Amino acid sequence: MNLTEMQTDALKEIMNIGVSKSATQLSTLLIDEIRLEVPEVNILTPAEVNNALFINNVLSAKGEESIVYQELTGMLAGRAYLIFRGEDSKFLSQAVLGNAFSHAGEKLQFYEQEAVMEIGNIIISSCIASIANTLKDKITLSTPVYTEDSLPQILSKMANDMVVLVVKTALCASKRDITGTLVIVITSDMVDSVISKLSRFCDFKEKDAP
Amino acid sequence: MKKILVVDDSATSRLLFRMHFPKEYPATIEEANSYDSAIARAGEIRPDIIFLDYNMPGKNGIDVARTLIGSGSSAKFILFSANLQQGVLDDAQALGFTKIIEKPITKEKIVSALKVITP
Numbered sequence: 275m276n277l278t279e280m281q282t283d284a285l286k287e288i289m290n291i292g293v294s295k296s297a298t299q300l301s302t303l304l305i306d307e308i309r310l311e312v313p314e315v316n317i318l319t320p321a322e323v324n325n326a327l328f329i330n331n332v333l334s335a336k337g338e339e340s341i342v343y344q345e346l347t348g349m350l351a352g353r354a355y356l357i358f359r360g361e362d363s364k365f366l367s368q369a370v371l372g373n374a375f376s377h378a379g380e381k382l383q384f385y386e387q388e389a390v391m392e393i394g395n396i397i398i399s400s401c402i403a404s405i406a407n408t409l410k411d412k413i414t415l416s417t418p419v420y421t422e423d424s425l426p427q428i429l430s431k432m433a434n435d436m437v438v439l440v441v442k443t444a445l446c447a448s449k450r451d452i453t454g455t456l457v458i459v460i461t462s463d464m465v466d467s468v469i470s471k472l473s474r475f476c477d478f479k480e481k482d483a484p
Numbered sequence: 485m486k487k488i489l490v491v492d493d494s495a496t497s498r499l500l501f502r503m504h505f506p507k508e509y510p511a512t513i514e515e516a517n518s519y520d521s522a523i524a525r526a527g528e529i530r531p532d533i534i535f536l537d538y539n540m541p542g543k544n545g546i547d548v549a550r551t552l553i554g555s556g557s558s559a560k561f562i563l564f565s566a567n568l569q570q571g572v573l574d575d576a577q578a579l580g581f582t583k584i585i586e587k588p589i590t591k592e593k594i595v596s597a598l599k600v601i602t603p
Contacts, residue, residue, distance in 0.1 A: 299566060303588045371496070385496060392496040396587050399539065399566035406569045415567055417493065417541050 281472045282315055285441070288408050288475070289313040292401035293443045293456060299400045300454070303370050303393060306447045313443040317465065320429040323440050323457075341425060342394025345416035346402065349409065349471065352438070352460035354402060356394040357425065362452045363390045369450060391420040397445070401456065409471050429459075439465055486511040486602075487529055489559075491522040491548055492537035497589070501535065504591040509598055519543035519551075526552055531559050533601060535585075538565035538572055546575050553579065562597050564589060 277285065290313055297308040318326060340363035343355045358366060367389035395418040406413040421428070439460040446453045460468060488511050490501050498515050505513060514529055516522040519542055526534065534552070536545030549561045563576045566587040576584055583597040 299586075299588055302590065371499070385499065388494065389496040392494040395494070395539070396566040400568075400586075403567045403569045403572075406571075410570070412569060412571050415539055417539055 277315070277317065277469065277472075281469060284472045284475050285315045285468075286313050288405055288472075289315065289401075289441045289443065289458075291408055292404040293445065295404040296397040296401040296456065297445050299396050300393070300445055300447070303396070304366075304447050304450070304452075306369075306449045309446045309448060311444040311446075313441050316440050316442075318438055318440050320438060323429055323438060323459070324426040326440070326442070339422070339424065340390055341421050341423070341428070342391055342398070342418050343421070343428075344395070344398050344402075344418050346413055346458075346460075347416075348413040349406065349411035350402070350413050350458070350460055350468065351464045352458065354398045354415075355425065355428075355457045355459065356397055357455045357457065358390065359453070360422075362454070365450055366390060366393060366452050366454075369452075387420055391418045394418050394420070397454065397456065409475060411471065425457075438462065439468065486532045488513045489516060489522065489526055489529065489531035489534045490514070491516045491518075491534065491540075491545060492564075493517050493540040494537070497537065497587070500589050501594070504589055504594055506591060506595055506598070519548055522548045523551055526557060526559070527555075530557075533562065533598075534559045535562045535564055535597075538563060538567055546572070546579060549576075549579050549581065560601050564593075 293310055293313060297310045301308045338360035340358045340360060341355055343353050346352050346354060364386060367386040370393060371385060371389055399415055402413050402415055441458040442455060444453050444455045490498055490513060492498050502513060514525055516525045518540060536548055538545045545563055560582045562583045562585060563581050564585040564587055568586055573584060583600050585593045585597055
């Protein structure tokens with residue numbers, strides 16, 4: 275299944291609006307400028323997703339990533355993953371908690387993991403909310419889940435003949451070497467409805483143009 | 485002295501709230517981490533202001549407000565969430581939330597919410 279050039283462009287634009295919002299939120303948390311990669315949009319199989327992320331150095335061979343994900347239901351059904359390298363997630367939680375370490379005391383380790391989960395929640399939720407508002411629809415988000423399982427392992431549980439829509443972008447902090455990669459995986463049965471939504475969005479954009 | 489209840493399932497979020505809360509504002513801060521604990525704690529302390537996260541396991545922050553309003557609470561409700569979809573905003577406004585704050589929480593955002601309640 276392929277998206278037309280117009281649909282791909284519309285999807286990139288919608289995702290760009292979403293991740294721009296996420297970048298703003300991350301910038302507030304880190305008090306740092308966040309550079310944003312233009313979203314890549316592809317329809318892939320789970321195996322191809324893994325390959326694509328390895329090729330792009332999002333996933334390391336050692337599998338030392340921290341992943342926060344949220345289930346999506348409604349207009350988009352699937353999952354949104356935010357992936358940090360192991361060390362990045364530690365720096366990130368310390369950067370965000372900052373002075374709160376004195377409040378955390380002995381619970382520092384607990385807060386490190388908890389903080390990554392809350393940061394993931396903010397970044398994913400703001401992106402998804404922005405997408406839902408742009409498409410004038412509703413997407414329900416689950417509470418966030420933190421895992422150190424590898425993404426290939428997670429995706430391997432999906433049926434191999436499934437088609438997934440993958441939107442990948444990276445949010446990079448300028449002062450610190452922290453990069454988070456957002457991957458939205460939508461199950462094959464949702465691709466048609468997303469295309470239909472995109473077609474309406476494209477149609478609206480064209481009608482709206484002067 | 486205002487009694488404030490912060491309801492969020494994230495311990496980090498509650499910690500950040502305490503960290504950013506303006507020290508000069510006369511208030512006591514209590515916490516709850518779920519719908520059930522929020523209803524129980526609100527019944528005990530009768531808060532003046534309740535800061536509610538939206539996305540929590542089971543019932544959400546708007547559900548908490550709906551239940552408390554139904555049971556006669558006179559608290560002012562403030563929603564704080566990163567999930568500001570139009571439907572969420574509409575529900576909060578329909579219930580009479582005093583203010584909606586977008587996460588991440590900052591001192592400025594808390595101050596702006598408190599100003600609406602006690603100008």
